[in-house]
Amino acid sequence: MRIKFTRLIAFVVVFANVIVIYYSLRLFVSFGGFQAYTPPTIKTVTKPATKHISKLVTIIIREFESFENDVSATVQSFLNVFPNIQVIIVYDSIPYPALDISSRNSSVKNVKGVNLSPSLKVPFIERYPVLSIKTKYVLFVPDSTRINSRQILQSMVSELTKQPDGIVVAPVSSKKELGCLRVNVNIREWTLKYSLIKGNVCDAVSGKHLALMETELLKQLPDPFLLPFPHSLYVQTSPLFVKSHHAQWKQKQVDNERLKHLYKLFQLKEVVRETGTTEWYGCTRDTPRCFGPILDLMPSYLFEGKWTPPCCLSNLRKTAKHVFNSLDEAGIRYWLEAGSLLGAMRSGDILPWDHDVDIGFNRDDLLRSQWLKKAKDKPVVDSKGFLWEKATGGNFYRVNYSKTNKIYVNLFPFYSKNGTMTKDAWFTSHKNMEFPDNFLHPMSSIEFVGRQVPSPNNIRDFLELKFGRGAIESPEYPNPSRLPFP
Template sequence: MKCFRKKKVVLCLLICNIIFVIILYCFLQTEKVITDNVRKKITYTVVIREFEEFDHDVPQTVRHIHTVLGNDVPIFIVADKLTYPRMNFSNSDVQSIFILDFEMDGKISTDTEILNAISSDLVIFLPDGTRIHNKSVFERLIEDFFHSKLSQAFAVKTGNDNLRCTGMDINLQRWRMKITTFDGSEGHCDYIEGDQAILIRTETLSMLPSPWSVPLTWSIYMQFVVRRWKSFVYTPVVFVPRKGFKNPDSMKKFQHVKQKRENSLLRKFKIKEVVYKTDADHEKKFYYGCNRDSEQCYSLINDIPDFLHRGKWTPPCCLRALRETADYVFDIFSNYSMRYWLEGGSLLGAARSGDIIPWDISVDIGIYMEDIPKCQQLVKTGNYEFIDEKGFLWEKAEEGEFYRVFYSVTNRNYIQIFPFYSKNGIMTKDFWFKSHKQDVEFPEHFLKPLSTIAFIGKNVSAPNHVQEFLELKFGQGAIDNPKYPNGVSVY
């Protein structure tokens, strides 16, 4: 019995020793993996993307980088076009210079070609004129980012001012970008303002549809926001504040070039409205689409705007043109004491949100036909089209008895004016859109008396009992159940 107990104890000890050895082995292997990862050399490529042909510091910047970080650091220069005078580098200075601008007698560098040339783990975009404090702080930055998990990019200040973390929202359907200022200079951000270097994984860069577009900070952060990626403000000091231009006149020239680049980038990314929201009550809007001197931003395909086929809504610049034109016509009709009212989809938009339906392309207004002689513009339009003193084009429609007022001769965004008359207590007219089911007759009692409704920031005339009027035209629940013109539900 005692012998059996001794064997049992020995067996238990043996099993415990085996388990201990296994645990120790696993621990040592884990330590080895961790140590190997720590010792792994993190590779990076320096890219100088933005610099000015008329005043730059690129050769000196390249030499400084090699002096501090060593000659084995690959440096790429990506330029829109060849600079004049040309920059002179030795073969050891830069690994490659890529030119993006198309030339009939030259070779354009493609996004894929540049990305394929980068074999490193990371890419750091250094602004022209950047100076590094020392190698150790730079390598600490590289290591910190390499082991970070929550940020797609690090932003590191290269100027005198701290970087600012702001909110950015991009609504591609509405062609709109909104930038919101808020307190806080570090953390995970949508958009980071200020003079900065940007550190990014090569894999992440390759996932961007336009990795080399400028202005670089706008371009990268806009593409990040669409993918809901965040960036981080790295606060340790890595770089010496960059010096300004050598020539005092270069700053004025740079501001002009910078604005052109921003405009070009927004148009390339199909952003037609930028909203800066400074607080709950104040915002500024800037438009980058069509204007009075340019054509409208869409065409019609089978009577449906092409932007709807692409899952987008009416460009904000077109909506602005419609609002300005409608506001102008409302004032004219009021001054002439004309009886007018919002019609069709315009009244529907007013009932829903006090504005034009986001995917509509016109504003529809009904008038009493007998009031036409009160308005000299409509009387004049009955004979020929004309441009009034404010630049709006008035014309009688070729397809029927109604009128259009265009934003301008070039920009053909328009409002429509439909003359109605009473026939046995029913409001009718002499032209009907066969494809518009809502274009129907209605009882005159909806206009006696006229009411008002909020629309495009002002009170305008509307039928009384708006919901009943709209349900007569569009069907029950029209206000609460928005639909696209092709019947697809939007909510």
């Protein structure tokens, strides 16, 4: 989704007599490039004439904490200006201490609380907030917001009528501007990336703000009231109240846990912040890899239309570099093989859907490595924590990232026989591996995972011998015929 955001002209707030600047955001169901947008000059903002504002907008308060909040005063502020407006307070558990909406105001009858938590006493339809919204628009209001004029909401509605498929936002304070963010959600690559941008187009905004959108757009979201809000809103559409020191610390802990839950829910493994820092939410050395057993060379994520999780690729690169260093130290003659050599030719890296690294080596050199020698009898963990073992599916070896995380590098022993590099037994998981030994006389090298790695000479001929003509330009999944989609 794309959001266009424009800055409207300043206008005078009647009671406060301060300048308020607000922005508008426009969503597009598009994943294309940046689209330039020049907003029209607006000299005056007219009041919508179709209906009274209270019949057009429902106010929703979602993001607040039960242990400390300002919801009562926030609601009262809006009721003072719009006595007949509908207000829905959405929460996961009943706030305690209880919210105190003044009973002296007759508008309290328009305030409704919706508890999202399942209850035997409450039917599903009554705890689904979207079903309670009868107006054309919804206005999300952050906790500790004050309003003292009708003009800002009228202006937001007026702007949204010009771009009904969008979101219009306004800062709650005239002293702070909102930041414009690009949000890149890539389900195939398991990633979510934020970046600060300048200009008229953005996917999300940072800073405390009101957000106005059509109710129909809200109904299209997978989980429109998912916390933390509005972070989850912008992920799905791409995608301060002064507290005590203890409350601020507690709020930070709660937000971090909610973000982790959000990323886990959408299976996002790598998050790149607008500051450039990277956060990982995938597998580590102390956890199992992100996918289960591999059948017919096809990891389960390929059947989901995804590529290898970025944490697995990162761990696989670390394992490959360790193996290269170990083989170099032992004086073993080795070369990059199969799909790994194909990835090196294409990008100098592992193919984005590959789950292992393949290395061929001279069988006569096997005993030069203490770890290969020990692994012949039983698995062994080396001094850096990598697990060396003899594979059960053929006469070859594997080096795993750790004893727990079984992302691995394959080591295939070859020897020359009648001018052909061959092996003692078929590798049940890898076919078409034999090749003329003149590809290794002399050896060449190629860039791979950030370093030079030995390789066969005449790499193109070598790869087309194994994979067929055009393999470099048009690589395929290991067993594409098994996929349930093109």
